[in-house]
Amino acid sequence: MCNRAERGDTQKVLNLFGARKGARFNEGPLETHPAQPGTIVRLEEGELVLEQMTWGFPLAQKSKKTGKPLKPKPVNNARFDQLGSYWKR
Template sequence: MCNRAERGDTQKVLNLFGAKKGARSNEGPLPIHPARPGTVIRLDNGERVLEQMTWGFPLTQKSKRTGKPLKPKPVNNARFDKLHTYFWKWAASKPEHRCLIPTARYCEACGESGCMTETWLSVKDQPIFAWAGLWANSDEWGSVFTGVMTDNAPELHHVHDRSPVIIDPADWDFWLTAPLEELYRFDRPYPADRLAVEHTTTPWFQRKAVAGPGQAHLL
């Protein structure tokens, strides 16, 4: 499942999607991570708007020890074959809760446990592509979104067995407006020969500098 990506440059996204800035359109960093800001394209009164939302639907669980609610976890990916289930269907079945996630590239962890590195994937002929998504308003984090996932092409199973649902430009409006039962044609691997794969030596897990009182330390 994808939990690291890079959004498209704001002005390029606005031009590409023929969108305007929505009410929630603050700039954020290009890298996006779960429970942090990202951007989506959605329809508002028939117009495409670009808005900033938090990546991941909040899932609140209770402590097995105390029974008290725990800090919500971001559910940042929705499996296509699970869109009919209770957790997702209420949003997936309503076109007004669908969105497109403008993405320059996304990342997967590759390698053996303990020494995984970043592998980045992008669409060769689309510097910014549309990743199918769902969005909602939440009590915990305000407006949130999740990316829909499907099976990966067999040639790319060494990277991951699943991948984002990539919607080509001719189908953008269809994703945003069609009934849920007509969307299942997108539940198929995206052609591997249309994707660029960049293996890197960058560790997947990196120590982060954390500011302390008058100093910084590493976790």
């Protein structure tokens, strides 16, 4: 995922995936940024649906002072060699 992603034309995405707009779909912003709405295609009861979700991989961090976990920070870029720090398989 790149920090310069744009969702593209909604009708073209629907046609490409043979999907329908989900009940919670909102055109929203054209650009996709971490912690903001991002367009996704997901499977719902055997049908592809265009929806929006909060975008980004959850990056777990710890406080430098206390060592306690902080609220995960959503990030867009995830290098393959660092994916293990985002989630456990």
